Amino acid sequence: QQLVDRLLYSAWAKRTTAEFGVLPEFVYLEAGDVITINAMGFTRDMRLETVADGAFRRLTARSFDAGIFEGGGGEGRTQPINIQPVASSVIFAIMDLPTLRSTDTPFQPYAAAYINPWPEVNIYKSITTSNYGLDTTLIAPAVIGETTDPFNSGVTDVWDNANELKVQIYSGSLSTLTEESVLNNGNALAIENSSGGWEILQFVNATATGTDTYTLTKLLRGQLGTEDNMEDALPAGARVVLIDTTLQQVQLGLNDVGREYYYKYGPADKDIGDSTYITIQKTMNGRGLRPFSPVHIRAVDNGGDWDITWIRRDRLGADGWDYVTDIPMSEATESYEVDIMAGVGSSTVVRTLSVTGSTTVTYTAAQQSADGVTGPTDVIVYQMSDQVGRGTGRRTTIDP
Numbered sequence: 001q002q003l004v005d006r007l008l009y010s011a012w013a014k015r016t017t018a019e020f021g022v023l024p025e026f027v028y029l030e031a032g033d034v035i036t037i038n039a040m041g042f043t044r045d046m047r048l049e050t051v052a053d054g055a056f057r058r059l060t061a062r063s064f065d066a067g068i069f070e071g072g073g074g075e076g077r078t079q080p081i082n083i084q085p086v087a088s089s090v091i092f093a094i095m096d097l098p099t100l101r102s103t104d105t106p107f108q109p110y111a112a113a114y115i116n117p118w119p120e121v122n123i124y125k126s127i128t129t130s131n132y133g134l135d136t137t138l139i140a141p142a143v144i145g146e147t148t149d150p151f152n153s154g155v156t157d158v159w160d161n162a163n164e165l166k167v168q169i170y171s172g173s174l175s176t177l178t179e180e181s182v183l184n185n186g187n188a189l190a191i192e193n194s195s196g197g198w199e200i201l202q203f204v205n206a207t208a209t210g211t212d213t214y215t216l217t218k219l220l221r222g223q224l225g226t227e228d229n230m231e232d233a234l235p236a237g238a239r240v241v242l243i244d245t246t247l248q249q250v251q252l253g254l255n256d257v258g259r260e261y262y263y264k265y266g267p268a269d270k271d272i273g274d275s276t277y278i279t280i281q282k283t284m285n286g287r288g289l290r291p292f293s294p295v296h297i298r299a300v301d302n303g304g305d306w307d308i309t310w311i312r313r314d315r316l317g318a319d320g321w322d323y324v325t326d327i328p329m330s331e332a333t334e335s336y337e338v339d340i341m342a343g344v345g346s347s348t349v350v351r352t353l354s355v356t357g358s359t360t361v362t363y364t365a366a367q368q369s370a371d372g373v374t375g376p377t378d379v380i381v382y383q384m385s386d387q388v389g390r391g392t393g394r395r396t397t398i399d400p
Contacts, residue, residue, distance in 0.1 A: 016063035018046060033060065033313060033348040065078050089276055090115045091144050091170060092265050093241050094123075094250060095190055095198050098224040098315060100243060106288030106315075107257050107387075108249040112142035112241045113265065114171045120268035123250060125261050129279075132272060133263055143242035145169030147191070148213065151238070153221070153230035161218040165191070165203065167240050168213045169272035174242070179218075188223065188243040189216075197229035200243065225315060228392050257286035272299030291315060291331060291383035294359070299379075299398035306367035308338060308400050310381050312359055328335040332386045334360070340371060341378040345399050375399070 018037055029035070033048045046061035091114045099106045113121040120142045124132035144165050154160035167174075177186045182202050190198045191277040204218035222230055241247070250263075261284075266277035292308035312334070318327040335356040340363060342348040355361040368374070376399035382390040 016044065016046070017057070018061045026115060027170075029059065037061070043105045050298055061277075089278065090121055090265055090267065092121070092188075092278070092280075093144060093192070093239055094263065094280075094282055095192075095241065096284045097190060097198055097200070098226065098290075100224075100247070102317065104249060104288070105252075107230075107254050107284075108252045108288070109282075109284045110247045111136060111138060112144055112247050112248050113138050114141045114144045115267060116141075116171070117203075119270075120335055121265060122268045122272070124264040125250070126175060126221040126264075127259070129262055132262070133187070135263075137268055138246075138248055140246040141171055142246040143169055143174070143244065145174035145240050146237050147234065147238045147240060149236050151191070151231075151234045153232045154219065156222040156227045159204075160221050160332075161217070163219060163221075165189075165201070165216040165219065166209070167216065169240075169242075169313075170212070172242070174214050174216070176205050176207075177297040181202055182220065189244055190241045191234070192239040193229050193231040193234055195229075195231075197226075199226045199231075200230040201225050201243055225290075225313065225392055228293070249297040252284055252299070254286075254387065257284060259283065259288070264345070286388045288315070289385055289388045291385055292335070293382060293392040293394035294381045295394060296378065297394060297396045297398070299363075299400045301400035302362070306363040306398065307351075307360055308379060309400065310336075311361045312383060331383070332358075335384040337384060338363075339382075339388065339393075340367075340373065341380070342372070343375075343377050346378065 020137070029048060030051060034045055035048060037044055037046050044063055046063050048059055048061050050060045051058075088146045088348040093112045095110045095112070097110050111123060117119065121138040122134060123134040123136045125140065128134040147166060148168050149164075149166040151165055152163055153164045174187075174352050181187070182204050185202075185208070187203050188200060189203065190200050192198055199221070200223040202220040202223055203216040205216065207215045207217070209215055221227065260281055262279060262281055264272060264279050265271070266267065266274060270276050292315050294312055297308065299306045299308045312327070312329070314327050314330055316328070316330045333356060335354070336359070338353040338355070338361050339349045340351040340353065342350050350373065351363075351367060353361045353363060376397055378395055378397050380393040380395045382393045385391055
């Protein structure tokens with residue numbers, strides 16, 4: 001009779017069942033574990049019966065009486081240390097970047113997103129605050145984070161060993177690579193400045209300093225012509241995005257460059273009207289079409305005239321070492337504008353010189369006299385694009 005009573009009581013104790021989902025971070029839960037359900041005024045210990053893995057873990061549980069059966073739990077089983085934070089809304093970045101891949105469209109921006117769990121992310125676009133159309137669906141979560149300390153500008157074209165970039169990421173991980181791997185395009189990161197521009201840098205060393213926090217050292221700064229977006233004393237909290245295959249381009253026509261659009265983004269398993277969708281306004285300026293700044297600007301005195309020279313760079317396919325005469329050119333014509341400033345550090349342009357088909361321009365003695373330039377002065381050299389006008393300028397002081 002005692003056994004029958006026990007079995008009947010056990011059946012009565014197991015009359016309550018529950019089915020629910022949890023995030024993938026609860027990977028340590030297994031069938032047989034005892035958990036406590038606390039929802040809508042209901043609190044009860046229940047034993048897990050089934051665990052199914054997917055975009056989230058689907059669990060079923062049944063009530064029991066602890067006086068009849070000892071609780072399970074698996075001795076020594078611990079929760080994983082590296083748990084990614086749960087994001088209740090999409091963390092998103094849309095970036096006006098140089099062209100990253102040879103197959104990309106130069107004037108289209110790149111988008112990256114993260115949310116946990118990941119349902120894919122939809123991006124809608126409109127010229128107004130209504131009539132949105134689906135633009136892009138991001139199919140994979142990106143490695144996104146933020147800086148945790150101020151970050152200074154640094155040297156370009158050589159390793160920046162003076163600065164450390166300290167970051168916290170919301171998803172994924174960062175790792176150390178060899179110098180050779182970095183020079184072959186590895187460990188590239190976009191970091192947003194206070195004006196919304198993006199510097200691209202690379203790093204060799206990624207040293208873990210805590211849960212999802214890293215110190216990045218041995219840096220290559222201002223990659224792909226983004227040295228103009230370096231910011232001295234960039235405050236902590238700046239967005240960072242690892243450049244990898246998860247980045248996708250947003251659909252944008254050439255005529256849309258410089259035009260403001262409204263974007264709404266949110267989980268792909270929710271309707272655009274859901275409260276999880278966020279609206280932003282962005283104007284893309286076709287960074288991928290803008291010529292890189294020229295380098296090695298020099299000036300020599302030629303009988304009172306100043307001959308100003310420079311070396312051209314190119315925004316596409318110019319990294320090879322086997323060019324005999326010159327690197328390829330992505331622009332329809334080779335042309336430049338040179339702003340002559342009123343002096344060293346001046347913001348006043350006294351004259352603009354133009355030249356086509358040459359990387360040399362002459363600032364004559366007569367022009368110097370007319371402009372009141374009598375000693376060292378600054379010049380800014382721009383390569384021109386027939387589609388977006390001036391590229392990124394390079395400023396230097398000349399004193400022939």
